[in-house]
Amino acid sequence: MGLHPKGYDLSLDRITRLLDILGNPQNKLPPVIHVAGTNGKGSVTAFCRALLEAGGYSVHVHTSPHLVNWHERYRIGVNGSRGELVDDAVFAEVLRRIADANGGEKITVFEILTAATFILFAEHPADAAVIEVGLGGRFDATNVISEPAVSVIMPISLDHQPYLGDRVELIAAEKAGIMKAGRPVVIGHQDHDAALDVLVSTAERLRCPTAVFGQDFSAHEEYGRLVYQDEFGLGDLPLPRLPGRHQYANAAAAIRAVKAAGFVVTETMMEKAMISVEWPGRLxxxxxxxxxxxxxxxxxxxxxxxxxxxxxxxxxxxxxxxxxxxxxxxxxxxxxxxxxxxxxxxxxxxxxxxxxxxxxxxxxxxxxxxxxxxxxxxxxxxxxxxxxxxxxxxxxxxxxxxxxxxxxxxxxxxxxxxxxxxxxxxxxxxx
Structure with a gap:
């Protein structure tokens, strides 16, 4: 933090150069669920992890920022068990390798941390990786993943306007930058029609198989239970452990995203995920x-x-x-x-x-x-x-x-x- 800029400098040139020197670890990852959005992206990341781990899959998870300790940003998947936060010594060694590879060139803290994500997730085997975008999407350092298993766009509202624009449709266009041609897209609940229109039109232009909340999948509370529905069927589930009605839509987006990523999702997995999900610092x-x-x-x-x-x-x-x-x-x-x-x-x-x-x-x-x-x-x-x-x-x-x-x-x-x-x-x- 003392050596590198603390602000944002949205560009992919520096991270691309650095990753090339490091052997392009971003191309050696397990199937990636790539998550963007103004709000809800952390919660949907937590639900994706809970779902996959409920099915016995090992899952790497990248989130930002951390709350107390830097290593919270990296959860390393463990076969047949819940993932564990990266060991400090392992994290430190990866940072040393990145510093050597960078050779004193201009770089931001988030770009360094993103390079660490790709090295850690490439060098530790896992069945899936859930990677949360840092800021925006199009020029976010995580957006060097060329073929995500699925791109997920959560609710969009005004935030980071100096970097992303002062209208929701401009921010939506930046978030939509994580969509890749022909790759599946899941669009979570959107409060603003203008944002939804941008996301859907971008997905159509890129010919992405697309699932939209409220149209292709949904969730609501009924008699103290969560009812989830999509084109594959209906699930009668416990209410999510994470409090707040907004978590119903977040849970639904995660279920649909994990399915779109190619994983079989059973009702047992969904039930277990709803009662085991955890996301510190959010309600x-x-x-x-x-x-x-x-x-x-x-x-x-x-x-x-x-x-x-x-x-x-x-x-x-x-x-x-x-x-x-x-x-x-x-x-x-x-x-x-x-x-x-x-x-x-x-x-x-x-x-x-x-x-x-x-x-x-x-x-x-x-x-x-x-x-x-x-x-x-x-x-x-x-x-x-x-x-x-x-x-x-x-x-x-x-x-x-x-x-x-x-x-x-x-x-x-x-x-x-x-x-x-x-x-x-x-x-x-x-x-």
Whole structure:
């Protein structure tokens, strides 16, 4: 991080040159499920992994960013078992090889980490690899995979506008860049018709076999069960372990994607995946750890790294559904970085949250000052106050707790960086 640029420099020239020197490991991978999207790509990646592992397949998984430790980005498939995060010594040795091959040429941190993905996944045998796009799609460093088993495009909304464009159709065009001629495409639920039109027309132009959510496959809740349907049949499944109604569509996209990638998916696999799937830092409830004593006794603490208006909407919907089942006052502890839209995020919680505590993100030069962030929350119609730390905010919420009334529900989020700090401080990093 000290040696290389921290920002984005979207181009494939540097990564292509580097991979050529390394022997083009990206061409030696098991079948690849390549996942892009503004929101939901991490969840669909987790569902794909859970499905494949439920069938006894070994699965490599690449995600970004990490929450606490760098090696979280690489899960190495294990035959007949769940994959394991890459060993630090193995990861370090691969980084040394990449540094030697690069020879001091200009390169970004994400390009180095992507090259590590391809080396690790090429040199460890597995049945499949699920690779999450970092930013955009067309010029993302992962987009050197020439023949993915399937390309998956999850919900598209406004985010990273300086790099991807300020309209959803422009962002959709960038995400559609991971589609390859004649290779299968799965398009997840889309809130914007303009984005869907771009994705479908691109797939048609490239003559990709295409499955679209709501048209070729679907999922909905019925009598406390998840009903999944596609052209191959219908599945009556447990509700996903990941909370929130938005996860129904994410689960459906994963099921259809794994089928499109050429794997047989049984009802037993789907059932097992729904109850075993895990995705840290996304509507994750903290049930143990060092931060819990700072909150009111009996409080629920949730963390979620969603940071754009689209994510704010699905997180707020999940909080509202929790409220319907078990009413509790909702408090937000939020930190964000300056490339995001805090007003758009906060608007989703208007009328739902009692109060927002705005906090800094440790060690981030790009964080939004808590006072400015609190002003954005105020502009969205929320009561807001800046705080110095998450612990201080938890202390304040504890002071406000009313005896003999329901303990509060607390959501900590607005940034994956903040969630990573919280999981580290809580002593519960991803495993």
């Amino acid at each position: 994750q409830r903290l049930t143990e750890g060092e931060l819990l004593p700072y909150a009111p006794e009996g409080a629920e603490i949730w963390v979620d790294g969603g940071h754009n208006p689209g994510a704010g909407e699905v997180i707020a919907e999940a909080m509202a559904s929790f409220e319907e089942r078990q009413p509790r006052p909702l408090f937000l502890i939020i930190g964000m970085i300056n490339t995001k839209d805090p007003l758009g995020y906060f608007k989703a919680f208007t009328g739902l949250a009692e109060k927002v505590y705005c906090v800094p993100i440790r060690g981030s030069e790009a964080m939004i000052d808590p006072v400015i962030l609190a002003n954005s929350a105020y502009d969205a119609g929320l009561v807001a106050e800046p705080m110095l730390t998450v612990r201080q905010a938890l202390d304040e919420i504890r002071e406000l707790a009313v005896p003999n009334m329901p303990a509060p529900r607390i959501l900590i989020g607005g940034s994956l960086y903040l969630v990573g700090d919280v999981l580290a401080d809580n002593g519960t990093p991803p495993k």
